[in-house]
Amino acid sequence: MVHPGRSADCGGAAVVTGWWSFAGLVVLLAGGLHAWALSPAAAALFPGAPAVFQTAALLVLAGVLSPRRTPRAVGALSWLYGTVWLIGATGWMFVSLHRYGGLPGWLAALAVVLLCAALSLYFALAGWLWARWRDGRWWRDALAWGGVWLLAEWARAILFTGFPWGASGYALIDTPLAGLAPWLGVYGLGAAWATAVVASVWSWRSADSGLASRLAGLAVGLVLAAVGALAGRPFTEPQGAALSVTLLQGNVPQDEKFMAERQGAMLRWHAEQLLSARTDLVIAPETAIPLLPFQQPPGYWDALVGGFPAGEGRHALVGVPLGDFERGYTNSIVGLGGPARHADPEEAGGPYRYDKHHLVPFGEFIPWGFRWFVRMMNMPLGDFARGPLVAPSYRVKQQRIAPTVCYEDLFGEEIAARFRDPAQAPTILANVSNLAWFGESVAMHQHLQIARMRSLEFQLPTVRATNTGATVVIDHAGRVTDRLPGNTRGALVAEVQGRQGVTPFAWWAARAGLWPALALAVLLIAVGRGRARH
Structure with a gap:
């Protein structure tokens, strides 16, 4: 020895x-x-x-x-x-x-x-x-x-x-x-x-x-x-008036999310919460509606779109998958309440749409040579299409909201790409997530820390609407100001003050990653x- x-x-x-x-x-x-x-x-x-x-x-x-x-x-x-x-x-x-x-x-x-x-x-x-x-x-x-x-x-x-x-x-x-x-x-x-x-x-x-x-x-x-x-x-300062927001947390167990016999109640709850919210903005989590538009109950999407008439001042961001076999699928967020009112979120000129850019290996795309591994898993997985790196913000009153889907907010340098033009830079960060895949593990806490760090890097507030937690409002200094208990069903109503400005990190990462x-x-x-x- x-x-x-x-x-x-x-x-x-x-x-x-x-x-x-x-x-x-x-x-x-x-x-x-x-x-x-x-x-x-x-x-x-x-x-x-x-x-x-x-x-x-x-x-x-x-x-x-x-x-x-x-x-x-x-x-x-x-x-x-x-x-x-x-x-x-x-x-x-x-x-x-x-x-x-x-x-x-x-x-x-x-x-x-x-x-x-x-x-x-x-x-x-x-x-x-x-x-x-x-x-x-x-x-x-x-x-x-x-x-x-x-x-x-x-x-x-x-x-x-x-x-x-x-x-x-x-x-x-x-x-x-x-x-x-x-x-x-x-x-x-x-x-x-x-x-x-x-x-x-x-x-x-x-x-x-x-x-x-x-x-x-x-x-x-x-x-x-x-x-x-x-x-x-x-490096940032308040922009416009504060927004009132409603953040939904459905607390849908992952093993029930794609069960046909449980989807009816889940869809009804999210629709009721979206349509009854009286805040400037209501946000539903990643794949809050887990069905493609043509798979949804007849009239379901039309009712959601009709519940947010253009010019009324009420807006929604809703997590929903989009696409089909021929065009490919996207993990998306659709905005309701803007000037466009087409019932079909796939239609050109339709509602605001954000498609997830940074996909999860094995979960949303299959790395080369690993298809055999994915075939062993009993998950609704596949190869998703990527959205653009620099996506437009969703405008609500005087605020420009930059959405990300779950894992994406891990990559601050990619979010920074939206700050190259200060006049169009986000004033609020918004993340929709579904961590039910990971049960009651440390992932929920760690993802909250990640979101807090993004608020620190950009000195902007962050709002998070998640399926099981952490559904929170984070201020520009990285402090959690409002929070729903994890693993419960509910709606968090709060106010968030948008801010304008560009931090040094946002400036150099926007130009050079x-x-x-x-x-x-x-x-x-x-x-x-x-x-x-x-």
Whole structure:
């Protein structure tokens, strides 16, 4: 048996035995702590608790990545940390694959583990590169670590359509660091804090660091928090009068959503709520009406359209699938109450229509080579057509509302594309979702954190109408102002104040997507690499 403190010094064989060493166990626990920081249990303890636990996990990881470890060992430990982190953060996928998809439990669990292990290869590469390039001076090593951390999160967000759920920046929402979100976005925010955390460890561990240098390393995090607090100035301002909104939460169990004998009651409830609402805007969740227009009961859609006459001032956004076999299908939102009153939402010149752009792999499109896997699942899945990246906003009075469907609000850089023209930029973000696929898991809490981060990045309010939760109103500072209890049926009536303006993140992401983040990662690595000493 190789001694734990020397497990990584003996090449590839020692790396393998090191998996069972003390270092491997510590990294495994640290990855679990990082995942737990993104759970509702952590958030319920005290304000800022998620950031505290994530910081603790990163401190442990920084302590384990000793300068004595080879690049291969650092890559392996980074991979283990990332794999456990992502399994804990996205394990809710098991519910949809097993309970609703019909996959055997062992196969559903294996699919989740393999996906997380594959996504963690980005972190393995980041750790390996850092160990190859580390300079030996704590501040250079910290900068290089921040660069490779940002590179790994960038790759997870971009490559193969991206799956950045559980990014580290989401744990920092309720801290002074959140003031950096309108400047850097969630990935830059997470990388900045990762840099500060490792600097505090490595400045004390470096053999050539004096007391002043060690205190400087500890001060990096404090300085970053102070900068975040000072940087959080307003880039947006109130626009027009506040809107009154009604947000519907049907609480339809996923296994009943497509049962013909249960659909009648579900359709009646949503129609009654839509037509009885007396607010400026009423929003029904993703696929609140789960039937294509030609599958709906006769007269059902006509009644909805007729209930929102043009010029009356009442509007609705309704989640409904559209399309047919020949033209393809879309996961869409239809706007009612505008000037166009055609009964058919498919008809040119008809009601406002938003088609989901960023589709869910396996759920809404089948990646090349994986059709065999989808055929094993008992889900109403298929290949959906994509909507345009830059979609027009839905106008209600003086507000421009930017809809997204469920998973789409994970991609702030794609929402930013709508801000290129400030005169047409959204004043309110709106998300419709259906998380019933994932049961009573952490997904509901995590999706709420994602929506709060988008409000911080753009300094705009967000309204969310969901099937099971979280149905909320979020203000421009990322604070939840109104909320329905999860897993209940009801309607949330509230007011939301739209805002106009463009944050720095919205400005640069609208023009270049996440490529500036990649450039920043390369710059940090270049500065931190120095004259790499192996």
